[in-house]
Amino acid sequence: MEQEENKKRKNYQRRNTLTSPLSSLLLCFQKDDNLFVSSIPQHTRISNRSCSSSQPIDRYHMKLPENDRIYFSTESVHGLICFKESGESGNLIVWNPSRKQFLTLPKPRMRWSDREGVPFGSYYDECEVLTLGSTQESWRTVRTTYKYYAYKFTSGICIKGVIYYQRHDLVLVSFDVRSEKFGMRLLPSDIHYETLINYGGRLACLDKNNGRRLWILEDVEKDKWSHQDFLVPFGHHDLSLSIHFSLKGITQAGEFIYVPNAFHKSFYIWLFDPVRNSRRRLEFNRLADDEENGAQTRHMFKCLYAFPNHIESQMSL
Template identity: 30%
Template sequence: MIRGQTSDSIPIDLITEILSRLPAKSIARCRCVSKLWTSILDRPYFTKLFLTRSSARPRLFFAIKRADGWCFLTSPQPHSPYDKSSLVLVADFHIKFPGYMWPGFFGLNSGLIYFYHMLISEKDKDTVVPVPVICNPSTGQHMSLPNGNMKKGFLGFDPIEKQFKVLSVRLYNENQSPQVLTLGTGNVSWRKIHCPLKHYISYCEDGVCINGVLYYLGHRVDVWYRVIVCFDVSSEKFNFIDEEFFRRWPRTKLINYMGKLGAIIYEYVAFGDTMMYLIKDVMKPEQRQHVYFFGKDTFVDDSSVSVTSTGDVVWLIYDTSKLFYVFYFNPIRNTHQRVEIQGFEVNHDAFANRRNVRVFVDHVEDLNFIK
């Protein structure tokens, strides 16, 4: 604040402009400055302005599973990492979120995280059944959902109606119908929906939401092989992609490749080595492209592989080093870069088990939350 001035003497437009440039973790502290600042930060105009500013500076987002919950960090996201011989980024601590047991983690979707199996309080672990939880990692706001029989769930977003829905699907051989829960309507309850093809998924299965459609790998019950399940968030209808190519690959990660459904496939080649391939369009699996070769001394976390809006494939590599690295690969230019991430030193749990760390690209901080 300018010496000799009070917040009342500073134009509200100027205060709004300054606050909209702050990170989300600073907004909560700013609410305590005065009633005027609180009223400014609660305005829909400010929330929209903040989101617009954040969208222009997407960040890398790191989620670390700790013994006492989750720790979220963010760092700048490099736009042209291949132009430098080496690159070092610093991840700033963002927020700590309580989450006990081993909560299922779907990932980021339009600024929200969906945990499908979580306890918020450690004192409840012996008396309370875990429930699904929606969390805004930018603000720490969260909301517990009805149990829904604790099946695996996915968070989908309809960009036309601006509406979030949670899809709950059977695990393994459970004989149960899929369920849907619509958020933000005031009626938080599960509804059974019809699915023309009986299928199940495993705990480790991830999904991806692209332009209002949820995609995930499902295991058919009748013939015992996998298909790509497509769930339209708006109409709540199912479709399926039954490509023979995907039936024989045990390690497959569906991705959003520049607005199209793509896939990352891992193949064991020899002596413990692994080859990673990129498919830019699942409807054209024969056009798979060699992405990267991993030796037996490294491990790639397939749950953390993602693609930026500009087409860079990004993933975490675990090796014998005590440093954290994010790998960037551009399949068009055929260039790659290893980016060192600093700032994890205080998170001892991350060093103890690096597979507890997940990275997401193009993270945009958003102050909105489901009411």
């Protein structure tokens, strides 16, 4: 079974190498109203174990539309990323890293404060949809026969035209962007709501009680799940720094990306290949120098976002 799965993953990696556009691993963090971004090419395998400023890293920072804390709610989809500002009236914003542009979306008809004002456990039978690049200028309502509970901090993922996200309980919600139909299925276990992964073109999620177990949706129609346990050759904690590493995605080459939950001006990430049973530690030095004008700082950045398989987009916002 394990050999068959490894063969599937190798074939998937080979197809991606031949057909996929050049992609990069995008890392970013926020400080006040600045967004600091680092982009690393994924099409070239870095031979040594360290990433420094002399290697091919595109680094820049840009002003956010507002000086509010932001929450990224999507992966990179066709080169675009969506996030929400904090607060009850926080805006939804689409970001194009290639063109360094932001687009603030129109306000939905129903605000988060409206949803949060209802009793806990209340469900909804409608959602709102906005289509970029069309003549549609406002949100429209799409009804569903399924009732769902809206949780604003959950992260969604898009695989083959279907958006997946977790309801507040052990239920996975799907939305087909073509047919605009909803679906729901039970999750096989209690999972991390922020860790939905594209695993070789299939949806996968990380077990909340077993950080080395990955649940994979093998058959969408039959609701069939399988699981794999990965023996990661490093700890999820750096005891010397009191830092925890979380799985944030998988590159097209099949490497698992582990990112720290907090860092100073320098940090490192782990890339683990379960097929080759190999790992790489990539170090990033003094990425916040621009923000501090070269001064020494003890500021601890609390959140590092990772977007694997990001591609260039020339779509103007």
